[in-house]
Amino acid sequence: MNGENKIKAPLNPFQPEPARIVRTYPLTDDVKFFQIRIVDMNKALSFQYQTGQFAMISVLGAGEAPFSISSTPSRPGLLEFCIRKAGTVTNALFQMKENDLIGLRGPYGNTFPVKKMKGKDIMIVMGGLGAAPLRSVLLYLLDNRDQFGRVMLLHGAKRPTEMLLREEFFSLKEREDLECYLTVDEDDTGEWPEDVGLVTQLFKKLGTINPENTFSLVCGPPIMYKFVLEEILKLDIPKDQILMTLERRMKCGVGKCGHCAIDYIYTCLDGPVFTYWDVIHMRELI
Amino acid sequence: MKIVKLKKSNLFLFLEIISKEADLWAPVKKSPDKHIFEVIEDFSKINLDYTRTILPPKKIMLPANFNMFRASSTEYTPDFSHVNKKIIFGIHPCDIHALVTMDKFYSHEYNDPYYQRARDNTLILGHSCWPDEYCLCKSTHTHVVEEGYDLFFTDLEDTYVVWIGSSRGDDLIRLKPELFDEDLTDKDIQKFSKRREERDKAFAKDINFEAMPDLMELKYQSPLWDKLGEACLACGSCSNVCPTCNCYNVEDKPILGKNCSNISRCWDSCTLENYSGVAGGENFREKRSDRLKLFYTHKLQSYISKYGKPACVGCGRCIVTCPVDINVYTVSKSLDGEEVDTFWNRLSKEVTK
Amino acid sequence: MNKDKLKIGIYELTGCAGCALLITDCEMELIDIFNAADIQSFLMVKSDNIDGELDIALVEGSVTTEKEIEELKDIRERAKVVVAFGLCASVGGIQARFGNKEWKENYKKIYGDIEMTHTRAVQSKPIDAYIDVDLYLPGCPVGKEQFLHFFTRVLKGSPPEKYPRPVCVTCKYNENDCLLNKGIPCLGPLTADGCGSICPNYNLPCTGCWGPVEGANPYSEFFLLKEKGFDIEAIKKLMSNYAGTKLAEFFEQFRKESK
Numbered sequence: 046m047n048g049e050n051k052i053k054a055p056l057n058p059f060q061p062e063p064a065r066i067v068r069t070y071p072l073t074d075d076v077k078f079f080q081i082r083i084v085d086m087n088k089a090l091s092f093q094y095q096t097g098q099f100a101m102i103s104v105l106g107a108g109e110a111p112f113s114i115s116s117t118p119s120r121p122g123l124l125e126f127c128i129r130k131a132g133t134v135t136n137a138l139f140q141m142k143e144n145d146l147i148g149l150r151g152p153y154g155n156t157f158p159v160k161k162m163k164g165k166d167i168m169i170v171m172g173g174l175g176a177a178p179l180r181s182v183l184l185y186l187l188d189n190r191d192q193f194g195r196v197m198l199l200h201g202a203k204r205p206t207e208m209l210l211r212e213e214f215f216s217l218k219e220r221e222d223l224e225c226y227l228t229v230d231e232d233d234t235g236e237w238p239e240d241v242g243l244v245t246q247l248f249k250k251l252g253t254i255n256p257e258n259t260f261s262l263v264c265g266p267p268i269m270y271k272f273v274l275e276e277i278l279k280l281d282i283p284k285d286q287i288l289m290t291l292e293r294r295m296k297c298g299v300g301k302c303g304h305c306a307i308d309y310i311y312t313c314l315d316g317p318v319f320t321y322w323d324v325i326h327m328r329e330l331i
Numbered sequence: 332m333k334i335v336k337l338k339k340s341n342l343f344l345f346l347e348i349i350s351k352e353a354d355l356w357a358p359v360k361k362s363p364d365k366h367i368f369e370v371i372e373d374f375s376k377i378n379l380d381y382t383r384t385i386l387p388p389k390k391i392m393l394p395a396n397f398n399m400f401r402a403s404s405t406e407y408t409p410d411f412s413h414v415n416k417k418i419i420f421g422i423h424p425c426d427i428h429a430l431v432t433m434d435k436f437y438s439h440e441y442n443d444p445y446y447q448r449a450r451d452n453t454l455i456l457g458h459s460c461w462p463d464e465y466c467l468c469k470s471t472h473t474h475v476v477e478e479g480y481d482l483f484f485t486d487l488e489d490t491y492v493v494w495i496g497s498s499r500g501d502d503l504i505r506l507k508p509e510l511f512d513e514d515l516t517d518k519d520i521q522k523f524s525k526r527r528e529e530r531d532k533a534f535a536k537d538i539n540f541e542a543m544p545d546l547m548e549l550k551y552q553s554p555l556w557d558k559l560g561e562a563c564l565a566c567g568s569c570s571n572v573c574p575t576c577n578c579y580n581v582e583d584k585p586i587l588g589k590n591c592s593n594i595s596r597c598w599d600s601c602t603l604e605n606y607s608g609v610a611g612g613e614n615f616r617e618k619r620s621d622r623l624k625l626f627y628t629h630k631l632q633s634y635i636s637k638y639g640k641p642a643c644v645g646c647g648r649c650i651v652t653c654p655v656d657i658n659v660y661t662v663s664k665s666l667d668g669e670e671v672d673t674f675w676n677r678l679s680k681e682v683t684k
Numbered sequence: 685m686n687k688d689k690l691k692i693g694i695y696e697l698t699g700c701a702g703c704a705l706l707i708t709d710c711e712m713e714l715i716d717i718f719n720a721a722d723i724q725s726f727l728m729v730k731s732d733n734i735d736g737e738l739d740i741a742l743v744e745g746s747v748t749t750e751k752e753i754e755e756l757k758d759i760r761e762r763a764k765v766v767v768a769f770g771l772c773a774s775v776g777g778i779q780a781r782f783g784n785k786e787w788k789e790n791y792k793k794i795y796g797d798i799e800m801t802h803t804r805a806v807q808s809k810p811i812d813a814y815i816d817v818d819l820y821l822p823g824c825p826v827g828k829e830q831f832l833h834f835f836t837r838v839l840k841g842s843p844p845e846k847y848p849r850p851v852c853v854t855c856k857y858n859e860n861d862c863l864l865n866k867g868i869p870c871l872g873p874l875t876a877d878g879c880g881s882i883c884p885n886y887n888l889p890c891t892g893c894w895g896p897v898e899g900a901n902p903y904s905e906f907f908l909l910k911e912k913g914f915d916i917e918a919i920k921k922l923m924s925n926y927a928g929t930k931l932a933e934f935f936e937q938f939r940k941e942s943k
């Protein structure tokens with residue numbers, strides 16, 4: 046209790062700001078896209094986030110939950126989220142329509158180390174809902190394209206209808222400065238124009254990788270991590286240049302409620318972005 | 332540090348003067364072995380002859396249940412109705428240490444205004460104590476206090492030696508300076524030192540606290556944890572009574588017939604089953620043993636990495652509370668390789684029988 | 685008139701009707717309840733009941749006759765959301781504590797060979813033995829505060845997040861010194877929270893009337909009580925009293941092990 050409080054945080058870090066759903070539409074059967082704007086213009090402008098961070102979204106009468114920000118700070122104004130119907134809060138969000146009000150606070154958590162990544166080759170591997178946090182950094186890289194080396198994107202989904210934001214990725218494929226490969230485990234539509242097979246099979250398309258100069262960003266369902274990490278390690282990319290995000294139960298986002306603890310690490314403060322090196326040294330995860 | 336003396340017979344007078352504009356919280360005896368902190372209306376109810384209260388003073392800062400916001404879709408209005416001017420009298424060194432730890436925790440990176448405001452409005456008037464068979468504070472180095480209090484009263488038979496720990500504490504003394512005597516005699520000092528020496532010798536239990544961080548690391552995979560997990564009732568009591576447990580849950584409580592909600596916050600415990608459950612039915616700590624590992628990592632190894640200090644302050648509450656003998660003492664001893672006579676040890680033998 | 689209100693039906697199977705009675709006991713809130721919802725059927729309080737499509741059905745009581753099975757299936761078909769309302773509906777209640785064999789013996793003891801005409805009795809079971817249940821609200825009877833919170837959330841379309849916790853949690857909030865530690869057989873650790881730990885508040889042991897809590901450790905409690913000197917049969921009786929069919933598996937396993 047001595048001296049000046051050095052913390053530069055809002056007076057009440059738990060206080061949600063009313064925010065409006067500007068647009069929402071389904072991405073897959075159980076994932077919806079949300080575009081959100083904080084109602085108070087000043088607060089909307091002062092909401093400065095970086096790639097990899099998350100926000101707490103609340104619905105009156107239902108509760109609050111953490112969601113990765115899918116938009117990029119390089120395009121300010123609207124915040125975008127990809128949200129999967131999973132329980133109480135997400136069910137309530139799915140009931141909401143454009144113009145409805147929700148609560149929003151953040152941004153929280155650490156970020157992808159885009160400064161360290163400058164000048165390097167970047168390999169992004171995403172599956173399922175992993176597209177949510179990784180889209181943010183991908184769009185950031187593309188908006189600052191000249192600052193990075195190769196940008197590679199490998200995206201896998203179970204079926205064509207389950208690939209999040211597939212239209213957006215199709216149009217990204219057109220870009221010459223992005224090596225973009227999309228795959229589905231199984232094509233039940235018969236109209237899928239891209240690869241069929243596991244995302245791990247896409248690695249061979251990347252040609253020679255300069256491991257020391259490459260950062261790899263991975264996010265997807267647990268099963269994907271396992272196999273994708275094997276591939277990445279085969280490429281000899283240093284363990285502290287492999288980045289992943291961890292999901293935990295979160296009730297506060299600011300290191301107070303305790304729920305996100307892994308040993309003495311708080312995922313909401315020290316994460317959600319961790320290096321592979323961090324992760325293999327977490328006792329609880331071994 | 333300024334030190335003064337107060338005649339015991341003047342204590343209630345002093346408390347009366349200082350508590351005119353604040354709630355005075357002090358220990359009250361509820362049954363032969365049950366003390367709790369309560370708001371005092373009648374000074375004669377104060378009972379200083381106690382070792383530990385059932386719940387620690389954290390309940391005075393952040394009640395087990397309180398509302399954080401009154402919310403409508405257009406506004407979240409913070410609710411600070413749990414905050415008012417308070418004085419806690421009779422709090423022991425272990426609990427003061429716990430508050431200091433909480434101060435750090437709740438201001439780490441983000442400031443929790445619900446704690447901070449309550450804390451800023453609370454004066455801490457510590458009181459000396461005598462260890463019983465469960466006190467472990469000497470092992471955890473929390474048996475004496477250097478900070479975290481405004482006044483600290485040491486009982487020397489007919490007088491109190493009062494340490495003034497802050498300018499707010501000094502202000503209290505100034506409300507009625509004539510009650511206090513600034514001249515400590517050599518005899519007083521002798522008495523004080525002797526008391527301290529004797530108290531240091533009075534501890535019945537000790538643990539090798541320094542070794543615990545390493546032992547937690549080395550024995551992280553030890554079958555000990557399975558034994559503990561087998562016996563743990565997942566009742567959450569150990570967290571609820573622990574002065575440094577801070578976990579909580581949040582719930583939206585809509586008001587019937589209105590379009591608004593109370594956003595309410597209530598204590599939680601990592602020993603409860605759903606603590607680490609996430610959407611999709613996944614639970615990162617489905618096993619009781621995994622949940623106890625988290626509890627004891629916090630208590631014995633490190634709180635959050637930044638403090639580099641374990642959270643246990645040795646108050647002994649988990650020892651008197653856990654129905655199956657899982658507590659800081661038995662766990663530390665077992666980590667240290669000692670066989671302890673506990674229900675959980677006996678239960679594991681029952682299994683192999 | 686009631687177009688945008690949720691249609692709700694409250695039904696009673698076999699139980700003491702205490703849970704339904706509890707709703708009527710919410711005097712201060714009763715008007716709000718009736719204002720907020722379109723109560724289509726509630727035999728205890730009104731006569732103009734309609735058995736049509738429902739948004740939510742609260743079902744009280746356990747299933748003890750074939751007729752009730754039919755009734756229940758009909759409710760399930762008509763209701764979008766079915767709530768097991770109270771201990772009997774959730775776990776079967778006191779009447780469900782017997783295994784099938786004991787039930788038959790008991791039935792014979794009491795009713796002899798009498799043939800029932802309008803329906804046949806079956807062994808008491810919780811409603812989820814016959815239909816899918818969306819939500820559970822245990823309690824004997826359900827707690828008022830718990831009910832109102834639950835009801836308000838359900839009306840908002842967001843039933844409370846499932847977060848089971850034992851009676852001990854509230855018991856500690858209430859600063860009771862633990863009865864188990866004094867050798868009194870308290871079932872707090874095994875029992876769902878919601879009563880406000882009312883028994884321990886009065887120095888009486890929890891007897892389990894909210895039913896078993898998820899994530900409990902009956903195994904450890906059993907041996908703890910045994911070690912404290914209680915008779916095995918007495919402990920079994922105590923633990924199974926309100927556990928309905930839900931601890932059956934535990935006792936079954938236990939029986940095997942002790943053989």
Ligand SMILES: Cc1cc2nc3c(=O)[nH]c(=O)nc-3n(C[C@H](O)[C@H](O)[C@H](O)COP(=O)(O)OP(=O)(O)OC[C@H]3O[C@@H](n4cnc5c(N)ncnc54)[C@H](O)[C@@H]3O)c2cc1C
Nearest residue numbers: 110111112113128129132133134135177293608609610612
């Ligand atoms: C940093 C971070 C970023 C995230 N980003 C995204 C994102 O971009 N998009 C997205 O869709 N999601 C994201 N999530 C996940 C998202 O937060 C959860 O899906 C969300 O909490 C669901 O909230 P809910 O209220 O809808 O579900 P809840 O109602 O909270 O449902 C899940 C909870 O219910 C309980 N539960 C439900 N079923 C069971 C069961 N069978 N057994 C035990 N417990 C059960 C659990 O306690 C669990 O916590 C992210 C999570 C984190 C931590």
Ligand code: SF4
Nearest residue numbers: 425460462466468646
């Ligand atoms: S643990 Fe230490 S400080 Fe706390 S009551 Fe016991 S002797 Fe006093």
Ligand code: SF4
Nearest residue numbers: 563564566567569653
């Ligand atoms: S360790 Fe003891 S007090 Fe803590 S949850 Fe387990 S049984 Fe309860």
Ligand code: SF4
Nearest residue numbers: 573643644646647649
């Ligand atoms: S772990 Fe036990 S002894 Fe240590 S502070 Fe908590 S309750 Fe007190």
Ligand code: SF4
Nearest residue numbers: 576577578601626629
């Ligand atoms: S020990 Fe458990 S309940 Fe206590 S602060 Fe740590 S995680 Fe929270």
Ligand code: SF4
Nearest residue numbers: 852855862863870872
């Ligand atoms: S008295 Fe009963 S309910 Fe209370 S803590 Fe002890 S066992 Fe749990």
Ligand code: FES
Nearest residue numbers: 298302303305313
């Ligand atoms: S989410 Fe509350 S501590 Fe991390």
